[in-house]
Amino acid sequence: MRPGQLCVLVPASTTLLFLLVLSGPSQTSACNKALCASDVSKCLIQELCQCRPSDGNCSCCKECMLCLGTLWEECCDCVGMCNPKNYSDTPATSKSTVEELHRPIPSLFRALTEGDAPINMMVVSFPVAEELSHHENLVSFLETLDNQHQNISLPASSIHGSYDTQDNMCTVVYFDDCVSIRQCKLYCESMGGSKYRWFHNACCQCIGPECLDYGSKAVKCMNCLF
Numbered sequence: 001m002r003p004g005q006l007c008v009l010v011p012a013s014t015t016l017l018f019l020l021v022l023s024g025p026s027q028t029s030a031c032n033k034a035l036c037a038s039d040v041s042k043c044l045i046q047e048l049c050q051c052r053p054s055d056g057n058c059s060c061c062k063e064c065m066l067c068l069g070t071l072w073e074e075c076c077d078c079v080g081m082c083n084p085k086n087y088s089d090t091p092a093t094s095k096s097t098v099e100e101l102h103r104p105i106p107s108l109f110r111a112l113t114e115g116d117a118p119i120n121m122m123v124v125s126f127p128v129a130e131e132l133s134h135h136e137n138l139v140s141f142l143e144t145l146d147n148q149h150q151n152i153s154l155p156a157s158s159i160h161g162s163y164d165t166q167d168n169m170c171t172v173v174y175f176d177d178c179v180s181i182r183q184c185k186l187y188c189e190s191m192g193g194s195k196y197r198w199f200h201n202a203c204c205q206c207i208g209p210e211c212l213d214y215g216s217k218a219v220k221c222m223n224c225l226f
């Protein structure tokens with residue numbers, strides 16, 4: 001070994017366990033390897049997720065949960081801590097987490113999304129009316145209920161009432177690669193975004209100031225589509 005180089009010795013049992021967890025037949029269809037591989041590897045190397053709750057041993061459950069952090073819900077099945085998820089029934093791309101960012105910088109977001117798209121990103125613009133189409137469906141449904149049951153109250157005006165959506169465009173940014181929800185939030189904050197949508201397949205969408213809702217529900221991250 002050359003001077004100054006750091007050598008990390010990984011126990012053979014840990015390496016074998018990691019390979020079994022990510023490639024075993026019972027986990028392949030459930031574990032989201034694109035999202036979880038890096039963090040699962042880290043936690044297994046530190047031997048924080050070695051116990052098996054299914055065998056009645058949950059001595060490491062808390063440490064494992066803390067190690068996986070915000071990825072616990074999506075990755076606990078990769079380390080055998082929870083029941084495998086059936087992604088064929090509810091694909092990760094159909095679910096997402098959204099949040100408003102407290103200090104958006106609209107001028108920065110517009111500057112970064114005008115012209116050629118930054119490297120490793122894709123800029124998409126679409127009419128605000130398209131973004132709000134599901135709101136119209138919801139209001140229509142509630143109005144139908146209101147006609148049937150007079151005790152249901154509706155807002156005096158819809159979200160369209162004070163905003164002309166005909167010519168306004170909603171601009172969002174997709175990152176090409178899969179990222180964690182924490183990274184997604186940080187990236188969108190650094191771009192001056194108003195909100196973000198993190199799909200549960202680890203695709204990240206930053207939402208611009210002109211968008212009235214939470215952008216697009218379509219996954220368009222080039223290297224993170226499934």
